Amino acid sequence: MGRGPSILRFDAFSKTVDDARIKTTSGGILTLVCILTTLLLLINEYADYSRIVVRPELVVDRDRQKKLEINLDISFQNIPCDLLTLDIMDQSGDLQLDLLSSGFSKIRLDRQQNEIGQEDMNVNHETKLVSEDPQYCGSCYGAVDQGNNDNLPQDQKICCNSCESVRQAYARVAWKFYDGKDIDQCEKEGYVQRVNDRLDEGCRVRGVAEIARIGGNLHFAPGNSMNHRDKHIHDLSLYDKHPEKFNFDHTINHFSFGLDDHSVADYKTTHPLDQTSHKNGKKYQVYSYFLKVVNTRYEFLNGKKVETNQFSATEHDRPFRGGRDDDHPNTIHAQGGLPGVFFHFEISPLKIINREQYNKTWSAFALGACAAIGGVLTVFSLLDRTIWAANRLLKDKKDI
Known part of the structure; x- marks a missing residue:
């Protein structure tokens, strides 16, 4: 106990009796360990105090009347832009005609997925096109009754003055349009x-849609869409005409709801479908994504607030013909539908508020620091007393 006098001065455990004034080597060692342990605990306590955490809060969504944006960027490797149609419907079955926010663009792709051209895309919107000749009144080829045109003034005649107007007329009566061959306007x-020159191309669709905050579906399918006998159908005539061409292999480059702010880095919940691909080469395949959307607000320490949406996604695909699954014989797929890519979304009535906060308050940090210091001193004081008593006992036995 007498060796190492340089370490004796570190003994912080003063004795209440005469021997308490004795400084020991073990006491000095314990003091150094006590100081080191206290510093480590204080550093850990400060790191825990300064750590930023996100605390979620679940409330009723009061923004139900606001519009919801859908941001998408999807590439289709084996279907041309002229054949691809995008429809967006709500749960009531209504097509929303005024849903475009910044519009959609169709980018033509070659077989190597290189971009070779870009066009605007109309979504559920009939563009009125007229001939340059004010007296011209094109035939609708029987799709529309034009028998009374001779008795009407020019501005009241029913005319199909463009290929698009003939195509729309065919769609209204559910006639097959194919590629418009032998139609004079086309x-x-x-x-x-x-159309025939682009049969081997692909298509990339990119844009933003704005819809009401109710559930519905967004789908890509071949051919012009129409409502016939209370059913939403597509003209598959050109799609069926070429058995060896076309399929809905696709890559979802980006898909999200609401403001697309990249300061929110939780891509697992705000962008779960990004870079999703399906490439099986089957022509008559239905790809379905079932999305559960929750309105979300992020509140940062610097006062910034970001309104966005989180969503979960469940994927499913099946053959158009239905029947048993080749990989899972016990599974029997439904029959019918449309070949294409469908996004079915449900909007939650709740809202999540994620607030950035420090993990502890200043008072909690001060209380934790005091508890750490007091606890360490108490434990090491008891340990020193135990070692001192053991040494005294051994010494007394030797003296006997």
Whole structure:
């Protein structure tokens, strides 16, 4: 106990009796360990105090009347832009005609997925096109009754003055349009030649839609869409005409709801479908994504607030013909529907508020620091007393 006098001065455990004034080597060692332990605990306590955490709060969504944005960027490797149609419907079955916020663009892709051209995309919107000749009244080829045109003034006649207007007329009566061959308007506009020249191309669709905050679906399908006998159908005539061409292999480059702010880095909940791909080469395949959307607000320490949406996604695909699954014989798929890619979304009535906060308050940090110091001193004081008593006992036995 007498060796190492340089370490004796570190003994902080004063004795209440005469021997308490004795400084020991073990007491000095314990004091150094006590100081080191206290510093480590204080550093850990400060790190815990300064750590930023996100605390969620679940409330009723009061923004139900606001519009919801859908941001999408999807590439289809084996279907041309002229054949691809995008429809968005709500749960009531209504098509929303005024849903475009910044619009959609169709980007033509070659077989190597290189971009070779870009066009605007109309979504559920009939563009009125007229001939340059004010007296011209094009035939609708029986899709519309034009028998009374001779008795009407020019501005009241029912005319199909463009290939698009003929196509829309065919859609209203659920006639097969194919590629518009032998239709005078389509031949003159070069539509037939353009469609047939692009049969081996792909298409990338990119844009933003704005919809009401109710559930519904967004889907890509071939051919012009129409409502016939209370059913939403598509003209698959051109899609069926080429058995060896076309399929809905696709890559979801980006899909999100609401403000697309990249300061929110939780991509697992705000962008779970990004870079999702399906490439099986099957022509008549239905790809479905079932999305559960929750309105979300992020509140940062610097006062910034970001309104966005989190959503979960469940994927499912099945053959158009239905029947037993080749990989899972016990599973029997439903029959019918449309070949294409469908996004079915449900909007939650609740809202999540994620607030950035420090993990502890200043008072909690001070209380934790005091508890750490007091606890360490108490434990090491008891340990020193125990070692001192043991040494005294051993010494007394030797003296006997």
